[in-house]
Amino acid sequence: MSAERARRQAWLVWSIAVIVYVAAVFHRTSLGVAGPQAAERFGVGPAALGVFTVLQIGVYAAMQIPTGLLVDRFGPRRVLTAAALLIGAGQMLFALADSYPLALSARAVLGCGDAMTWVSLLRLIAGHFPARKYAVVVSISAALGGAGNLASTMPLTMLLDNVGWTLTFLIGGGLTTAYAALAGTRLRDVPEGAPVPAADPVPLRSVGRSVAAAWRIPGTRLGFWVHFSTMFAPAVLGLLWGFPYLTEAQGLSPHVASAMLGVLVIGAIVGGPLFGALIGRRPELRMPLVVGFLAAAVLTWVVLLGWPGGQPPIALVVIALVVLSLGGPASTVAFALARDYNSLRTVGTATGLVNVGGFSATTIAALSVGLLLEVAAPLGSAVKFQVALSAILLVLLFGTWRTAVWWRRARAVVLAAAARGEEVPVQLRARRWDDLAAVPVPAAA
Template identity: 45%
Template sequence: MSSASSAPCGALPGDPPGGRRAIAMWGIGVSVYFVAVIFRTSLGVAGLDAVERFDVGASALSTFSILQLLVYAGMQIPVGLLVDRLGTKKVLVLGTVLFTAGQLGFAFSPSYGTALASRALLGCGDALTFISVLRLGGRWFPARRGPLVAQLAGLVGMAGNLVSTLLLARLLHGVGWTAAFGGSALAGAVVLVLVFLFLKDHPEGHEPAPVPHQGAAYVRRQIAASWREPGTRLGLWVHFTTQFPAMVFLLLWGLPFLVEAQGLSRATAGELLTLVVLSNMVVGLVYGQIVARHHEARLPLALGTVAATALLWAVTLGWSALASADRAPMWLLLTLCVVLGACGPASMIGFDFARPANPPERQGTASGITNMGGFVASMTTLFAVGVLLDATGDDYTVAFSAVFVLQAVGVSQILRLRRRAARRERERLVASRVETVHVPA
């Protein structure tokens, strides 16, 4: 007799039940991520103010973004290990304390150096949140809900980006630097109280099996075992290939490209950046539903997004040669921004390859490895575009060609790993079904 016979349709053995309590617990966790994204993206609306406040140039200003991404990417595997070892609640408490302290420090920083240190601290706390939220969703919801829950987490993050763009920008220009950043830090205190008082790592009866922790040996085993799974590596390369075009556009180079290369006003360019965020939120819901219902759609969606992004960038950058015009038309820029909005949801598909490839006790580590992909690609592209702009006298066509190089590298790795990952995933699914069969004494 199979112990899974009474499970809901589509459920896997040992699946948590979901339900209202699961939604409440996940809601607390994702509220932390929401606040973290507001803090993460707050510099995007304060760039000009930061130049004036700290008396720095463009290169020093870009260091804020690159340092923050560097800290975030470098923390992903340690965060995954921490989540697997300590559980979600403890890691989220630590992350909230760190990113709130970083936001407060940024509010009161008297110099560029202290502001830079504050952003690094914020990036460290921010790095602790997303992997924790993914782990929380996996502990409280059935596996079949995983893709949708992950996409919803990404959608909430983009909502935080939208709040930063629309609300914090007005607050900054209304009450000033210190009051705006210091006041926003109160949101961190609120979610810290919610996590500390109410959050539970998992529902009763679904406690993870105890795992022996033996210092460096445990760390090596976790990382090695996660990396050996083709699904983990495939997830990393999917994340690497899909996320970075939109990240680079939103984080630093989109506004200069639209204003300097395309001749738009700052207001119009800001509206196009907002369109990327809105598109991300809509596409995230669509992708989540598709992957939840049709698991085999994961790779076509990811590769289709990469192809569409590459095509729109190629047409936009090559418009002057194709149409004998200096600038791309507005309809093309609008289409580009809508397509860039699909990059974030497509990157979430990477976790849908890593998740079924690893047992529960390695979910945090595997997610951390996957999450490094897009941020490494983003850092590389941010740096490459800046170097190429300096070398070519602000030729954005040449500078943004770096996008195609990284996409080609990522797609080649995806195609190399896809069959092995699919075969291994089928083997794990069969093994999990077999474990539920009980032979009578």
Template identity: 40%
Template sequence: MTRRQIHDIGKRRAWVIWGVGLAIYLLAVFHRSSLGVAGLLAAERFDIDATQLALFTVLQLAVYAAMQVPVGVLLDRFGSRAMLLTGLVLMTAGQLAFAFVESFPAAVLARAVLGAGDAMVFVSVIRLVSVWFLVRQAPVVTQLTGLTGQLGAIVAAAPLSWALNQLGWTRTFALASCVGFVLMIAALLLVKDSPYASTGPTRVKLRALTRALQTVWGNPGTRLGMWSHFTPQFSATVFGMLWGFPFLVRGQGLSEQAASTLLMVMTGFVVVTGLLLGWLVGRLPYYRSYIVIGVVVIMLVPWTAVLLRETPAPMWLLVVLVCATAAGGPASMVAFDLTRTFTPQESMGRANGVVNVGGFAASLMTMALVGVVLDLRQPAGMDAYDLDDFRWAMSVQYLFWAFGIVQILRYRRRGLDHLRRVHPGAVESLRRGEPFVHPGFSDREGV
């Protein structure tokens, strides 16, 4: 059926819809990052050790990652608007419960509910970008989505730390949950799934679901996107969401105010790298995988310099560290631009769901391993951790960086071979710096 366009693409309505989705994503990042500065208070409130503290965020991210493929299927079926509203309901309920519970199991359950809501937001916003913006606009808007959404992490740094000190645990998190009600109204009134009259969410029949997922997974471009998300993203997530604040305070001897400021600097630097990477990806689509690897190498250098030191690092080196780590967030967004090259619009939700598993799977495994290493080295608990403990614990990142780089190089080769075989001329178009517009599935698309 020929699609009839009833709204302009890439014009004012598109920006309004994207703005509402972006606000919801910003709130999701805030909720997700709130334990970054509340971790020490949470350890006291619930009387838990490092492994249990890590469980909060690990379970939240485990739920997030586990739901990405089901959410992708539901997104293709019901559309972004319904998924954003459902995500808001779950995030609001989870954060409100987290404000009042006092037992560790109840708090873990509340964070799991929050993670379920968070899982529905980002891929829904990315789908809106895919259908409401022009092909040449999409890479920049995708980067803007990631970097602007990270403002939620800024709010979860110093301002949240201040609110926790002034208002206390319950009132701070209860007030934060109330923002969700306002955004529910905005989503109901303003968000539309598509600029086309005849194109609604794809009706995915249950009998065809397994085959559809196999086709998406069988495409090497999907796995290239997943590993391109896996490799640069986890370090920034681990640092910003959980272990960065304790690492700076307990390991590097900074005050809580100085540590919060560095987390804000880290998040602010996302804007700089995001704009640069958005421009590079638009100009050099053939080299997107190498751009991701280059960012990972840039991250490795200051981490190695800091972890090799037997004394706390000077402030200038810590600033370089947090800025380099921040670049991993925008670099992971390149994965969704890669997916757009290999996936038609009607399956974008499923493909982006698979891709989004990568970075968060790496994040939850790294968070858990850091907590385990800390507890093995220092059974006395959070107050007894020192620089040497954190040097060993944060070194687990190298395992995931090395594995991820190998996988990116492996699936880059397979992905390019796939394009040459299934879509002749696509690779040459990318080499010339021209975007490749996917024409839809062929019989060999998932091979």
């Protein structure tokens, strides 16, 4: 196959696959604006409402390692097709649910399908694109996922207001289920004529060893903590608590709040490709950019949570949302790390491990915010959100600490390998804060 034909096929496969991911993000974030209606429909309070997101994201996080193993065993085409079917079925069940337990079951099914999309998409990208384009295509994919998030803000609010709960979610679920047929027939695991990576059955007793082997790689561990720290804050706001914060604590109308949540999405859509292009050309800048984002995010939360009375100027809230929106683009560094330090045969497992990070943090933070909102309810709308959202800052500080620890350890491994003359994914320059006593200093890059 000619290079031009291979390039066109790669982009076609990616286009078909990324639509499943966009749909998954739409369904995942649909409760961001539908939360108040869900609370009324099922007769639940803030903590029970938070369980919807915690359950969905908890299932997502729990499924990441199994998904990686499934992708390595059966290939991304089959797994992505199954994901579209599960997402559609879960959303249609959610549309028809008339009780809280049934609605929870529906979100669990949706979360299971959602969990299978991103790892499958990344494996397809790794199989069809050269390594130098990987970060760029992943960043574009993440940015396009923002289109699904954007559709779940103002457009979804208007649909819910005009056609109602049941029809809105039935249409979305039905279209996703139907699209699975296209994914199943048109996707290819590898380019035409390329050998398919060996996928021998993995005995159950070997699964733990496979996961442990990927986890022992410092690049995988660093990717986990980068993802943990960068993507969860905009996810918590977009999935559930941003809308109530803007309407209850800041006193905005539902339509204005929906539009403001769109800032999180637009920032990610614009920042994703720019971020990907930069780290694609200069991979040595990956971690400095992550550290810069984390520092800015910590400062942002300190200002928002420390504002007297809990109601900062709206312009400041918009700036904060712009800063936090870059967490999604920054989180793509985690997958580039998994791709660089793992073989194609096992990169699905490593990617699944990395993806657990951000969604574990999202689960912890979303549940903590819901519980703190109920505890702090007597303090008034603005102050109770100050107290509740402090959980996000605490999780962010913990993740930032662990990222710093594993960045130093991963650098030590790369510097030592370069000093031995081995090929490394990124040429690094030794710094004063590296462990130079244990790591030979290579020639300057």
